[in-house]
Amino acid sequence: MGEVLQYFVTGLSLGGIYALVALGFYVMWEATRAANFSHGDVYMFGAVLTVVLYGSGFPLLLAAALSVAACALGGALIERVLIRPFNREPNAIGWMLTTIAVGIVLESGTTIAYGTLGRPLPTALARQPLRFGGAGIYPQELLLPLAAVAAMVALEMFYRRTILGRAMRAVAFNPTVAGLMGINVRRIAAIAYAMAAAVAAVAGILIAPVVEATPSMGTLIGLKAFGVAIVAGISNARGVVAVGIAYGILEKFIEGYISTGARNAVGFTVMILMLLAFPQGLFGRKEVAKV
Amino acid sequence: MNWDSSFPARRGLVALAMAALALATVAKPALAQKAEPCIAGSWELSGPLAHTGLAIRMGLEVAVDEINESGGVLGKKLRVIAYDDQGEPARAVDNTRRIGEKDNCIIMIGGARTPNALAIRPVLSEIGLPWMGVISAGTRVVEWETGTNEWMFRTSMKDRWVAPFLIEYALKRSKSGKIGMMYEATGWGQGAVPDVEAAAKARKIRLVGKETFNLADQDMSAQLIRLRDSGADALIFYSVDREANAVLKSMDRIGYKPVIVSAWGITGQLGQTAGPLAEGVLVAGTFAWTGDLSPRATKVWERIKTKFKLSTPGDLLLPSATANSYDAGYIIAEALKIAGDYDRTKLRDAFFKVRYEGIIAKYDPAFEKSMERHDAIIPSHYKMLTYHKGLLMTLEQTPYALKK
Numbered sequence: 149m150g151e152v153l154q155y156f157v158t159g160l161s162l163g164g165i166y167a168l169v170a171l172g173f174y175v176m177w178e179a180t181r182a183a184n185f186s187h188g189d190v191y192m193f194g195a196v197l198t199v200v201l202y203g204s205g206f207p208l209l210l211a212a213a214l215s216v217a218a219c220a221l222g223g224a225l226i227e228r229v230l231i232r233p234f235n236r237e238p239n240a241i242g243w244m245l246t247t248i249a250v251g252i253v254l255e256s257g258t259t260i261a262y263g264t265l266g267r268p269l270p271t272a273l274a275r276q277p278l279r280f281g282g283a284g285i286y287p288q289e290l291l292l293p294l295a296a297v298a299a300m301v302a303l304e305m306f307y308r309r310t311i312l313g314r315a316m317r318a319v320a321f322n323p324t325v326a327g328l329m330g331i332n333v334r335r336i337a338a339i340a341y342a343m344a345a346a347v348a349a350v351a352g353i354l355i356a357p358v359v360e361a362t363p364s365m366g367t368l369i370g371l372k373a374f375g376v377a378i379v380a381g382i383s384n385a386r387g388v389v390a391v392g393i394a395y396g397i398l399e400k401f402i403e404g405y406i407s408t409g410a411r412n413a414v415g416f417t418v419m420i421l422m423l424l425a426f427p428q429g430l431f432g433r434k435e436v437a438k439v
Numbered sequence: 440m441n442w443d444s445s446f447p448a449r450r451g452l453v454a455l456a457m458a459a460l461a462l463a464t465v466a467k468p469a470l471a472q473k474a475e476p477c478i479a480g481s482w483e484l485s486g487p488l489a490h491t492g493l494a495i496r497m498g499l500e501v502a503v504d505e506i507n508e509s510g511g512v513l514g515k516k517l518r519v520i521a522y523d524d525q526g527e528p529a530r531a532v533d534n535t536r537r538i539g540e541k542d543n544c545i546i547m548i549g550g551a552r553t554p555n556a557l558a559i560r561p562v563l564s565e566i567g568l569p570w571m572g573v574i575s576a577g578t579r580v581v582e583w584e585t586g587t588n589e590w591m592f593r594t595s596m597k598d599r600w601v602a603p604f605l606i607e608y609a610l611k612r613s614k615s616g617k618i619g620m621m622y623e624a625t626g627w628g629q630g631a632v633p634d635v636e637a638a639a640k641a642r643k644i645r646l647v648g649k650e651t652f653n654l655a656d657q658d659m660s661a662q663l664i665r666l667r668d669s670g671a672d673a674l675i676f677y678s679v680d681r682e683a684n685a686v687l688k689s690m691d692r693i694g695y696k697p698v699i700v701s702a703w704g705i706t707g708q709l710g711q712t713a714g715p716l717a718e719g720v721l722v723a724g725t726f727a728w729t730g731d732l733s734p735r736a737t738k739v740w741e742r743i744k745t746k747f748k749l750s751t752p753g754d755l756l757l758p759s760a761t762a763n764s765y766d767a768g769y770i771i772a773e774a775l776k777i778a779g780d781y782d783r784t785k786l787r788d789a790f791f792k793v794r795y796e797g798i799i800a801k802y803d804p805a806f807e808k809s810m811e812r813h814d815a816i817i818p819s820h821y822k823m824l825t826y827h828k829g830l831l832m833t834l835e836q837t838p839y840a841l842k843k
Contacts, residue, residue, distance in 0.1 A: 150664075151661075151664045154660050154661075154664060154692075154693060155660070155661060158658045158660050158692070161658075162657070162658065259485070259486070259487075260485070263489070263490075264486065264487045264488070264489055264490070265490060265680065265681075265708050265756075266680065266681050266684065266708075266712050267711075267712065268711060268712045268714065270714070277691055277692045277694075279694055283692075283693070284691070284692035284693050284694060285692055286688075286692065355657075358657070358688060359657045359681075359684075359685060359688075360680075360681050360684055360712050362681060364487070364655065365655070368655060400658070400660075400661065403661040403662070404661035404664070408624070408650075408651060408652050408653060408656065408659075408661070408662060409624060409651065409653070411653075412653075
């Protein structure tokens with residue numbers, strides 16, 4: 149029983165990361181029908197920058213806030229420079245290459261500047277694990293699924309209750325009409341990318357005290373989070389969070405009952421099967437076009 | 440250009456060029472024997488194991504500085520040249536050719552990765568270039584399957600000898616006698632399994648569990664639960680720092696505290712990142728720069744500290760590798776003196792005559808002609824290190840030493 153509980157709680161934490169990063173893909177996709185494929189590296193950069201700022205003497209919360217702000221700015225910049233010019237035509241795919249390329253640049257640049265070895269980010273919540281029912285977890289790790297749910301609720305409220313949020317939904321629905329209605333579509337897109345980057349940075353900062361922040365920590369997380377968003381149907385925040393957390397738990401049970409080596413093979417196979425069974429994603433809507 | 444091969448002058452030129460080429464090809468090995476006084480490395484100077492290249496540079500450059508200040512070797516000052524192989528075997532092969540053919544160095548120093556060392560074996564034989572390994576511990580680096588290794592030597596640990604050393608310490612520390620193994624799913628980790636199993640068998644025990652993990656894994660609770668349930672109270676461990684930290688945190692989560700006896704993939708960095716969780720983790724090594732150092736080692740540390748702007752011995756992330764490369768520098772210098780010439784073949788043959796006391800051990804002799812003894816550092820020189828207060832120290836200097 150203890151091991152089942154252990155797989156569940158550690159899966160919950162891992163799933164929290166997937167959910168937070170995948171929420172960013174949701175936000176970006178909703179705004180531009182494109183996404184930053186270096187989003188996993190933004191997650192990494194949030195963690196690394198916080199570690200560096202904290203190591204330079206900044207208080208932890210200020211270091212985290214500055215890091216989130218820097219990532220948000222970077223997200224907006226990526227949209228402006230690497231997405232917008234390459235996403236003007238219908239079915240444009242140039243943005244895929246540019247954002248993958250910038251991810252490689254970001255990882256390599258961080259490796260050069262920061263080094264390859266991890267550095268600690270000590271917090272009170274990652275010192276002593278909570279143990280219950282034969283299982284254990286650091287309180288810091290529990291922040292991840294909580295943050296994912298909080299981000300999801302905040303996003304839904306933002307989309308429904310604020311003018312900016314409603315403008316984003318309008319842009320997502322039809323950017324041309326939204327533009328004709330006076331909404332600054334470009335600004336909305338930049339804000340969406342900034343928001344997505346900020347959420348990814350938060351995920352990186354929350355996990356950094358438990359794992360070592362290293363330049364290579366984001367690549368696979370970004371890829372899996374993108375898979376999570378696609379399987380969820382990408383246009384549904386609740387679905388993205390639910391699938392993210394479920395995928396994290398699934399991975400831990402695969403590790404526990406099959407093997408660690410099987411984790412990615414089985415996990416990605418499940419993703420493919422889910423997409424075959426639900427081409428629009430588990431929570432996606434079939435898009436209807438008037439002809 | 441209209442190239443007419445029937446034109447007699449052209450044909451003459453072609454014949455001349457071909458003759459020159461043939462002469463150059465034939466002459467090259469003979470010319471290459473008169474080598475330059477340079478010691479060249481193909482190390483990781485960038486990429487995930489860039490700290491390994493730096494660790495080698497620290498020891499080797501300080502040794503060469505000292506040797507040059509004493510007048511050099513055979514009237515010439517030695518030079519250190521370093522090329523980055525980024526951990527890739529193909530680049531290591533390119534670097535080997537550059538070192539042996541273009542730079543014409545007297546010897547090459549290897550980096551951290553065993554696959555790179557294995558990849559350059561035929562090139563070293565072809566060029567006739569002596570090679571000294573100071574980190575990569577793969578058995579096959581010096582003990583070739585072909586039964587003949589003429590050019591590769593090592594001042595480092597050897598996997599086949601490390602495994603019994605780890606098992607010995609695990610048995611000393613285990614209360615139940617149940618020993619498990621946890622290793623990374625890489626060539627190094629997986630390659631160590633047969634050695635560890637053989638070492639366990641030699642001590643008439645069987646590993647009660649073997650678990651693996653992937654690079655970049657963040658949680659190893661599932662594997663550790665299985666090891667815990669198997670009753671293992673001591674683990675033989677093959678990992679590098681980042682994953683080792685994740686393993687220690689996973690152990691902390693589930694409240695599992697076996698004795699960890701690790702091969703030397705983990706470095707001083709773990710003491711900083713894992714903090715108190717690293718306390719008492721045992722790591723096989725050859726040298727620690729902390730505690731009571733000999734006057735000579737103290738001087739070497741002071742030079743390294745000044746030259747590379749370090750603060751404490753804890754900044755030497757691979758203390759054993761730095762010491763290995765320092766001793767390697769002096770063994771090469773001693774061998775050159777015996778050889779009496781900057782000649783690679785003479786240098787190779789002189790290695791078997793070197794008797795020298797370094798900071799790690801007294802090498803008496805440094806090497807013997809059997810492939811097994813192309814390793815200068817033998818098991819009796821191995822030391823068990825452990826983390827204490829964030830530093831990697833020799834076991835005897837810590838409270839974790841067993842009371843006699």
